[in-house]
Amino acid sequence: MELDAKKVEKISKALGDSYRLQIMAMAKSQDDACLKCACIIDNIGLAQSTISHHLSQLVDADLLIATKDGRNVNYRVNKETMDSYLKFLSAFKS
Template sequence: MITELNIKQVEKISKALGDPYRLKIMKIISQSDSCVQCCDVSAEFNLAQSTMSHHLKQLIEADLLIADKEGRNLKFVVNKEVCAAYAKYISDFGL
């Protein structure tokens, strides 16, 4: 269990969430009760596959998403532990 993020982790997460497409991807995946397939996420956007892959990669590298490969398909779920730690870090600003 992650209790605190270091400054590098916070920076990486902040950069990943600094893009409106990635914010929307996170929202779509977080609203699902189960893992979401890549094609289901892609269907919500008018983006090239390479662009969508780039956005997903950024979210995975920031530990915001967990990817699970099933055969040729990737499924995603939000890493709630990291998101909660990030929310706690931000809430400590007292805003």
């Protein structure tokens, strides 16, 4: 997947928040398992509405994949987007 400048900007903005970075780290630590909103609330300690906003930003940037499971939503890292983003950034190292 090739990222254009707009997509890179959106991803960078989504990762520009310490809480969203914590959420991404939690999702990464789940490996192939899915992360649940309740788990994030328990570990980060923010209100559910705030966590939902952060998750929405990460899903909108295509960094997390959201999957409905009844009334719950599970999240996992979108490895394809992360690989493309890291590849884009690696072009800047010397």
